[in-house]
Amino acid sequence: MTDSWQTVARLADHLEDHSTLPRAQRVLLQLLKIQEEAGEVAEAVIGAMGQNPRKGHSHTWQDVEAEVCDVIVTGMVALTRMNPDAPAVFARHLERIAARDLHEAEAATQ
Template sequence: MTDTWQTITRLADRLEDHSTLPREQRVLLQLLKIQEEAGEVAEAVIGAMGQNPRKGYSHTWEDVEAEVCDVIVTGMVALVRMNPDAAAVFARHVERIAERDLSGVTEGTPQ
């Protein structure tokens, strides 16, 4: 299995190689891409619930899962484009969240 962060870094590198914009603008556009992908999650949820009268049931919950994955990947790419040590930054952040939200919670215990 390919290391996830290696794949993310390759994706970020590809985007970097493709753009001639200044770094600050490349990062800003990547951050905006997260919002674009989040909108696709919303569209898929609406479609999975059949709540667009014009389109009906246009998506499945598997489509929603795929769109959520796109948001995650896009966020990871943004982090790499901001900081080449993204994997360590993310790991530290997850540790802080675990300490904040899971301290004193026994594994397997419902919350």
């Protein structure tokens, strides 16, 4: 897991090094990038299901997986650009979600 966050930090640094925009605009554009990537997931799902009459089966489920990975990486980069302590922020948030959702699931089975 640490290696993934190190790679994400390098990606975030690369983006920071190549932008002349003010910090607030850089972060905002990175957040908008998440939506752009999510749209590519939707396009890939539609293509994998052959539901675009013009394109037919234009994508595979492996394409969908790749697009989902792009969303995840883009979100990780966004969090890193917002907060240099992104791994800890994410870990705490994941723990809260797990405590809430897994606790509810366990209570429902009892």
